[in-house]
Amino acid sequence: MLVTIRKMFDLLSKREKIQLYVQFVALVSMAFVEMAGIASILPFMAVVANPGVIRTNRWLKHAYDFFQFSSLQSFLFFLGIVVLGLMVFSNLFKALTTWLTLRYDNRLNYNLARRLLAAYLSRPYEFFLNRNTAEMGKNVLSEARTVIAGILSPGMQLLSSSLLCIFIMAFLMVVDPFVAVAIIVVLGGSYGAIYLVVRRRLVRIGREQVEANTMKFKAASEALSGIKDLKILGRERVFLDRFAAHALRHARRNATVGVISQLPRYALETIAFGGILLIVIYSLESEKDVGKIVPLLSIYAFAGYRLMPALQQIFASISAVRVSLPTLEILHQDMCESPLSADPDVAVVDAQSLKPLPFTQKLVLEGVSFRYAGAQEPAVKEISLTISPNTSIGLVGATGSGKTTTVDIILGLLSPTQGQLLVDGSEVSGDTVANWQRNLGYVPQHIYLCDDTITRNIAFGVPEEDVDMEAVIRAARIANLNEFIEQELPNGFETVIGERGVRLSGGQRQRIGIARALYRNPVVLIMDEATSALDGITEEAVMDALRTLSGEKTIIMIAHRLTTVKDCDIIYHMEHGHIVNQGSYDELLGSSAWFQAAARTGT
Numbered sequence: 151m152l153v154t155i156r157k158m159f160d161l162l163s164k165r166e167k168i169q170l171y172v173q174f175v176a177l178v179s180m181a182f183v184e185m186a187g188i189a190s191i192l193p194f195m196a197v198v199a200n201p202g203v204i205r206t207n208r209w210l211k212h213a214y215d216f217f218q219f220s221s222l223q224s225f226l227f228f229l230g231i232v233v234l235g236l237m238v239f240s241n242l243f244k245a246l247t248t249w250l251t252l253r254y255d256n257r258l259n260y261n262l263a264r265r266l267l268a269a270y271l272s273r274p275y276e277f278f279l280n281r282n283t284a285e286m287g288k289n290v291l292s293e294a295r296t297v298i299a300g301i302l303s304p305g306m307q308l309l310s311s312s313l314l315c316i317f318i319m320a321f322l323m324v325v326d327p328f329v330a331v332a333i334i335v336v337l338g339g340s341y342g343a344i345y346l347v348v349r350r351r352l353v354r355i356g357r358e359q360v361e362a363n364t365m366k367f368k369a370a371s372e373a374l375s376g377i378k379d380l381k382i383l384g385r386e387r388v389f390l391d392r393f394a395a396h397a398l399r400h401a402r403r404n405a406t407v408g409v410i411s412q413l414p415r416y417a418l419e420t421i422a423f424g425g426i427l428l429i430v431i432y433s434l435e436s437e438k439d440v441g442k443i444v445p446l447l448s449i450y451a452f453a454g455y456r457l458m459p460a461l462q463q464i465f466a467s468i469s470a471v472r473v474s475l476p477t478l479e480i481l482h483q484d485m486c487e488s489p490l491s492a493d494p495d496v497a498v499v500d501a502q503s504l505k506p507l508p509f510t511q512k513l514v515l516e517g518v519s520f521r522y523a524g525a526q527e528p529a530v531k532e533i534s535l536t537i538s539p540n541t542s543i544g545l546v547g548a549t550g551s552g553k554t555t556t557v558d559i560i561l562g563l564l565s566p567t568q569g570q571l572l573v574d575g576s577e578v579s580g581d582t583v584a585n586w587q588r589n590l591g592y593v594p595q596h597i598y599l600c601d602d603t604i605t606r607n608i609a610f611g612v613p614e615e616d617v618d619m620e621a622v623i624r625a626a627r628i629a630n631l632n633e634f635i636e637q638e639l640p641n642g643f644e645t646v647i648g649e650r651g652v653r654l655s656g657g658q659r660q661r662i663g664i665a666r667a668l669y670r671n672p673v674v675l676i677m678d679e680a681t682s683a684l685d686g687i688t689e690e691a692v693m694d695a696l697r698t699l700s701g702e703k704t705i706i707m708i709a710h711r712l713t714t715v716k717d718c719d720i721i722y723h724m725e726h727g728h729i730v731n732q733g734s735y736d737e738l739l740g741s742s743a744w745f746q747a748a749a750r751t752g753t
């Protein structure tokens with residue numbers, strides 16, 4: 151229990167904790183106000199049943215005389231108004247507390263989801279190589295809410311209902327200790343016994359729910375992302391069934407939790423009703439005057455009316471907390487157990503404001519090796535190379551030889567497991583990575599496009615009001631996109647291209663990727679198979695445009711087609727993670743058998 155509270159508190163900011171304490175005070179006050187509401191019935195019913203009590207009860211007599219009532223009717227009317235007033239106040243207070251709680255919960259849901267996404271975004275690139283994006287999306291979109299609806303809200307309800315129960319029981323103790331103890335033993339004991347039977351099952355269901363929910367998100371995401379393959383292979387049904395199986399499992403677990411937490415109520419209500427009957431019989435046995443029993447019974451009835459839902463709430467809240475424990479574990483792990491977790495929101499820096507790391511002398515990879523987590527062998531091994539500013543570099547080699555890994559190290563996405571990346575003599579690591587990246591333009595193998603206009607895909611992530619249209623047009627021209635945009639797209643640069651650019655060809659997507667990399671006029675342009683999807687003539691046109699940049703930009707390109715890197719100042723040939731040869735195109739053609747063979751086959 152204490153561990154759960156600590157973990158829940160770890161997720162909250164200082165301000166959110168203070169707001170929670172305020173809520174707690176409001177809930178305690180609410181329990182008191184409710185209690186006063188219940189207690190106020192007593193004098194009213196006492197007078198109804200036995201008007202003579204006005205003379206015998208010190209307080210009632212005092213009130214009667216103080217307000218100078220002249221008839222029983224008017225005094226009863228006054229008492230009725232007081233009781234009603236207390237009820238109205240009690241319910242208004244309850245409404246206010248509910249409003250506070252709802253506001254707090256929804257605000258917290260927003261804050262938690264935002265902080266969780268920030269926690270993910272602040273992680274290094276390597277973290278994402280081993281995590282599933284659908285699962286992370288599910289955590290942000292769904293599990294943040296689960297933690298609030300399943301732990302925090304029930305936790306607060308548990309607290310307030312427990313307090314209310316304690317007040318009601320204390321009140322009943324004063325009225326009749328025997329009946330109060332009987333209620334505790336019968337009702338408390340019944341709920342306690344049910345809880346002992348189901349508690350382990352609840353945590354198990356919670357784990358299964360998390361798993362089923364993850365698989366549900368994954369199945370939906372995979373089916374929709376791979377729609378082209380699904381269609382061709384005719385596998386829609388398989389993916390639908392896969393999703394349905396997990397979704398059904400999730401729905402069934404939800405239903406089971408509902409049944410476990412709600413059903414005991416009916417049994418317990420029957421027991422409580424039986425209890426009231428027993429109290430009537432017991433009271434009639436010990437007190438023959440029915441007039442004296444009526445007020446007592448009305449108190450039991452009203453206390454029961456408040457006590458039963460409160461007890462049920464306690465049980466349902468504990469059940470909800472237990473089911474949601476596995477979700478809390480996940481969120482706690484992802485938000486609080488990362489090295490950067492102090493405040494993920496702060497860790498997500500706005501890199502636009504950073505100063506670029508100067509690159510005027512040389513970029514050096516010094517004995518760099520890198521091994522992916524879980525891999526047997528390093529993907530690149532003791533690579534050393536030096537790149538001067540404004541030169542062009544080609545990386546070639548068989549598939550899987552380590553070209554992309556090398557480029558990812560230069561991009562600062564992967565940090566070497568051995569050796570270092572130096573720019574003008576200073577090591578690029580930790581805090582300086584973001585400064586180094588300010589110099590870079592990068593065209594990956596697979597271009598990610600968003601469902602937005604061409605302009606917003608080129609000026610990717612730039613706020614609308616800051617988009618530099620001249621830079622967009624210049625970048626599009628170098629990427630040989632201008633003609634296509636202006637002549638073939640209905641709204642030119644403002645044409646929306648569909649999710650992941652589904653309305654574009656592979657070559658058009660690639661050219662948007664190139665234009666995006668060029669938009670901010672980077673010092674270093676890095677391209678990983680950036681022209682592989684272009685036809686020969688378009689590639690030639692793009693390369694011609696890029697040539698106009700050579701001498702004013704450092705260009706690093708990975709290519710399978712040797713013709714693409716023909717004009718590079720130095721070409722590095724990689725094999726099994728090593729650089730095995732280097733030189734100009736002509737030099738390698740003279741010295742490398744692999745190069746000669748590759749040139750012959752035209753790859």
Ligand SMILES: Nc1ncnc2c1ncn2[C@@H]1O[C@H](COP(=O)(O)OP(=O)(O)OP(=O)(O)O)[C@@H](O)[C@H]1O
Pocket residue numbers: 279522523525529547548549550551552553554555556
């Ligand atoms: N995330 C990863 N986890 C484990 N191993 C990986 C990962 N990414 C790449 N590798 C391995 O590292 C090696 C180098 O891969 P890399 O992508 O750098 O090669 P490449 O020369 O760029 O290949 P290609 O030309 O096919 O793009 C390969 O053996 C690959 O299987």
